[in-house]
Amino acid sequence: MIFKTIKIPHKFFLVVIIGFFVFQNNSVSASREPLMRVLISKGNNLRIRSDRSIPLTIKGQNFSNKKVKGLTLKKESNRTKIFFDKNKQKIYDLNNESKIIVKSTDERGIWVGQKRYSGIISVLILDSEILVINILGIEKYLSSVVGSEMPTKWPLEALKAQAIASRTYALKQKGNELYDIDSTQKNQVYNGLESRTFKTLRAVRTTRSLVLTYKNKLINALFHSSSGGMTENSQDVWNNEYPYLSSVKDFDTYNPKLRWQKKFSHQDLERFFPEIGGIKKIEIIDITNSGRVKNIKLIGNYGSNKISGVDFRKKLNLKSNFIRFKLIEDKKNLSDNDNSSFPIEKNLIVIGRGSGHGVGMSQWGANFMASKGIKAERILKHFYKGVRIEPFNKKFL
Structure with missing residues (x-):
């Protein structure tokens, strides 16, 4: 057996080492991505199913890694019932305060009602109703929020501005007991995989982890559809006065529903x-x-x-x-x-x-500014006065 000595140039070796550590740092960064608990449904009747033949995995009261294609939950009086794969002959009772976790390896997601979701589905059985919470990384969450809140045909810089504002707003909501944020206009709209597109993924990816801060704290990054020419001071809508939420000129005159x-x-x-x-x-x-x-x-x-x-x-x-x-x-x-x-x-x-409370970023205004070549950073700093745009850090909470 003949051994040959291979000489590796020092520069090449250095590049390999740097690349290794960059990869490691990216992996660590991805693993530390904040998770969002998003309320996506509540009521007394619920259907969850797989998208294709790949089964769902169910964990919870009396179930451990059970494989099913779908499940139905119904709340009648003080009784919550569950059955699997439309098999109404075998019905189980669930206790109040119990929780069921639904997972899938299918990249097409999990159907909850009429919408598909990635990540984990957590079902909480309460006295009065059933709550369904989608648990997923904030970047995946945002790739849907951007498409749910803005038309994806709008310029990329407007979508990027929305991504940064929505990331800031979502992280500001974290810390509630049962879930972090609602999926409706009560907080910000989230339609699961139905609103995720290549363009929204790009807007989120190119702004990854960026948030808006004021004096080293996350701002209350409120936004609305259209202000009607001038945005509003926060104190004129609510009791709280935020220096960064002050009235500025809007550029929403091209909104057809102004x-x-x-x-x-x-x-x-x-x-x-x-x-x-x-x-x-x-x-x-x-x-x-x-x-x-x-x-x-x-x-x-x-x-x-x-x-x-x-x-x-x-x-x-x-x-x-x-x-x-x-x-x-x-x-x-x-x-x-x-x-x-x-x-x-x-x-x-x-x-x-106009449409909305008028405070913070006007989405139609952002659309117009982006159509004129203005970048996301400048759009955001127009609507939120005195803020900084920087990678998220837990100290901002």
Whole structure:
């Protein structure tokens, strides 16, 4: 046997060593990626199934690595029932406060209702309802959030700005007892694998771990669809004043749904405000610097009521509180009741601009800025004043 000595150049050896440590660091970084617990469903009736023939693995009360294609849970009175693969002949009872973990090796994900999800599905049985929580790494979570919150045809820089804002917002929510964040507009929209695309994956990958900070803490990275020309000061919507959430110019005039109207009949108004007998007059008490209604006085047939613009918006399910009003007499009602002793009934037309609370980043504004070649960093620093963009660190929490 002949042995040959192979000489390896020092530079090549150094490159190999550096590459090894970079790979190791990336692996460590990936393993330390924060996990998100996302509430994706709640109710009394639930169906979970595999996407293809690859079975699900179930762990929980009375089950240990059980392989099934699907499971159904139903809550009736104080009893929670579960059966597998549509086999209603064999039904199991689950105790309250019990938990079931559902896993799959299928890259196509797990169906929960009408949507597919990657990661782990955790089912919590509570006294009143069944909670379904998707547990997955924040970067995978974000690749869906970006596509759920923004049209993926928008410029990449707008999607990157959304990724950084959404990552910051999500991490700020961590620490709740049962789950970290809701999958609806209550927090930020998350539709699972249905909203993940090549473009959203790219937006998340190229901004990996980047967050928005102010004085070494994560900001409350609020965002909305469209402000109607000027974003709002946080203190004019809620009690809290954040220096980085101050009113700035928006660039959302190209939003096709910028202006809108909504009509309410006098019957609607009586249903919404029965304590004052509907609305026959509205007085705007004050408006914010951006033009939104801050407080109004409602005058009805039986009295009056003062209400904030934010609460008025919520009560009537309006797109925003950047609104003005028209009250018009109900001519049909007048012709039917031609008697001066009857109260004058009026219909309300609300004329509005924008969509959302108006605080923080305007998504339509970000879209316009990105279409003009402006980068994600500059977009974010326009809408969030005085912030820094840097890799996430636990000290920011």
